[in-house]
Amino acid sequence: MEDIEDLLVGDSAAAPPGFRLPITAAVGINPIKKKNKSIKLEPSSLLQNSSTYQVPGTQTIFLKTFGCSHNQSDSEYMAGQLSAFGYAISDNAEGADLWLINTCTVKSPSQSAMDTLISKCKSAKKPLVVAGCVPQGSRDLKELEGVSVVGVQQIDRVVEVVEETLKGHEVRLLNRKTLPALDLPKVRKNKFVEILPINVGCLGACTYCKTKHARGHLGSYTVDSLVGRVKSVVNDGVKEIWLSSEDTGAYGRDIGVNLPILLNAIVTALPTNGSTMLRIGMTNPPYILEHLKEIAEILCHPCVYSFLHVPVQSGSDAILTAMHREYTVGEFRKVVDTLTELVPGMQIATDIICGFPGETDEDAAQTVDLIKDYKFSQVHISQFYPRPGTPAARMKKVPSNIVKKRSRELTSVFESFTPYDGMEGNIERIWITDIATDEIHLVGHTKGYVQVLVVGPESLLGSSAIVKITSVGRWSVFGDVIEILDDRNGVTSPSDEKDTSIKEKCVEDTCGCSSTKPEPCACESDACEPNGCNIAENDSHPEDQNGRNVEGLLLRKKPSRPMVELEDNGNQKLANVRDRDWGLLDTVLVGGIFMSLLMIVVIVLYVGS
Structure with a gap:
């Protein structure tokens, strides 16, 4: 099965990480001044000629990450710095101006996948930067000839390496130095x-x-x-x-x-x-x-x-x-x-x-x-x-x-x-941070880090909730949300009255997130996540079309899917709401319409008399 703490779906078959957060979400943006004297520059016929060089910070960079969560963090730091300088980070290799590959040396398959990717990049005549453990641990690899490389302790200088590589230079930064700062700009794969x-x-x-x-x-x-x-x-x-x-x-x-x-x-x-x-x-x-x-x-x-x-x-x-x-x-x-x-x-x-x-x-x-x-x-x-x-x-x-x-x-x-058999019927608190690959379930974890799949709106991401475990699978358990917890007020006690059942949309071992058995791997470092489902697609809700006139505006029905409501004590709960209850605004609007109609009748009668 896959590495327990791995952010990636797999080494060779994983989709490239999608860095979709705006740069405003990065932490501590500090532009890095160029230090050309410390960069070893070598001409390379494999890189694009300087005559085609464009203004720095206007190019698109394809970033691919192999390996452990430490590598993923390094990639997020590199993406943050590049984004801060104006570069666009993309998961589209074909349309990118430069490829940046962050490598893993734990096992042979991941390095073989790296070799294949490097060959594709060279064939496409794309500028290439290789980062991570492979160039740092195996500096003389034949596959790295004519390629820019940046070491694991030089990720804070990735902007310099990219700029020089785009000019047609080969850059090698592998000397060890002090640890990279923790407050560098960062674009997280998962913002939570x-x-x-x-x-x-x-x-x-x-x-x-x-x-x-x-x-x-x-x-x-x-x-x-x-x-x-x-x-x-x-x-x-x-x-x-x-x-x-x-x-x-x-x-x-x-x-x-x-x-x-x-x-x-x-x-x-x-x-x-x-x-x-x-x-x-x-x-x-x-x-x-x-x-x-x-x-x-x-x-x-x-x-x-x-x-x-x-x-x-x-x-x-x-x-x-x-x-x-x-x-x-x-x-x-x-x-x-x-x-x-x-x-x-x-x-x-x-x-x-x-x-x-x-x-x-x-x-x-x-x-x-x-x-x-x-x-x-x-x-x-x-x-x-x-x-x-x-x-x-x-x-x-x-x-x-x-x-x-x-x-x-x-x-x-x-x-x-069957490790989760005893959990059915349990009431658990979970923390919801992701969307399952089936795009139906949200992914949460119990305090024991057991993966729980629930149905709910995307707005629940980043929240914690009280759930009732309804069924168990081999890799995950399924639950119904009883109550959303208000972070301001802390933990609230679940109530049986709030136990609104949510219809399960996939049965045991049919969910795209949990039913497929992970592939075996040979991770030794901090590289694994239990049953990780890290696809964060938009779960947009279709807009209600019944609202184009006054009557429709006031009396329209909301979708029959789980909705979040505020309770009197400030907490949230999840319920299936069909007809929207009338509030003060509805009463005022209807009252105004009624008074307007009454005034029109009075005026008409007065004029007629």
Whole structure:
């Protein structure tokens, strides 16, 4: 299945991100001055000639993102800066003046997709800039010859790179420097979700991981800078904040703080009514073992999702040692057992790599037993991909037919679980931030980050609601909205009288968002989202045509679909409204018409007499 925290639908088949927000939604627009002395310029016959160069800031840029949520955040920052300088960001490759590809090096398929895209760009003779982990971790790739590149810590200079590339120059900015500022302009893929990188790099040395080559050693942002960013995005209307990094649990160890210190500081900056939620990113077991109780306490906070992505990768200690994962299966079990015991409704996602070099049938069986024991609702199952330059690439490989067989068996075991069976009939609070791919349902999440699909108007996006779970599917649950919560007044108690049923428009496992089984992947970084449905299409409501005369204006009927009403206490509720109730304005208008007609009759009678 797909990466649990991935914003993209998939590496090779995903639609390019649609940056539809106006630049006014960006945060902290600070134009960047050009620093040509620090740019290495090389002539390139593959790029357009300078004679065709246009005024900077008038071109259209096609932006394609591969990989994890950290990469997505980088793309949003690059899009924000380019938009601030006047460039148009598009998902139409054909009509773009320049292509910008943000790459991922976690697994071979994503890099292969990048290679294909680069070949298409060169064939179309389009100027090209390649960003992300591939050029940073593999500088001498043949595919990058004659191509401008920008490194993971140079994204704040993307405007310079684009401008020089459009002039026909080849630009290479890969030297590491200080971390990019958090207050750069940003255009979010989803205006309600802020992906907040808390650190780059990690402290691990996994034998299969290529990301370390690109992101490097651990570098953490300060607590003050992160809390400041949180306050800024909350004021900007963000409803979910995703903490992202290559290993969230390692945060702060390079600057003398730790993850619990950061999390406690962030939750104090969140609205007390729970209108904005915090989601903690991927955390490897070694770095949270000493903070389990503190992490559990934070996960119980009403403004924090009771969800954590903890990769195990294998159920065999022998394989974990070969991977250099620095923990045992027993320690992973301790993490899961402790959090499950201390946090009500706790949901844990994990990752498995099938067919790591040296894996025996017994090792694979131990992995299956681990998954059976816990019946995780989210598991990413992927086959081992040898990455060039990593120690695992030199190890003796398991035959590919055996790897595929083990992957199928484990997937079959995982899909036999029905993790949400006990939820039917539950009353839950959800936070609604997206529209499902079927364009019928809105996508919300419970505090345990279980995906809930509801029917309602697009105006509910960015709100929280009380719902009743009506049915469950394999990847999602379905619910009816009972009550919309007013952020100003905080949580209100659901009432049985307000339980207005909304007719379900798709049955279990027929929704375009949740019925299709995600593809397997091999993500190790903070790259996943549970059952993510991130298509945000317009859900425009047809206008009522019965309103072209006075009678129609006053007595017209509204569409028979869920509508939002205000209650006496200032809260909102969802109801199926057919005839509009008369208000004071209606009474005044009708009274005025009546008085006018009466005056006309009096005048006519007077003149006649």
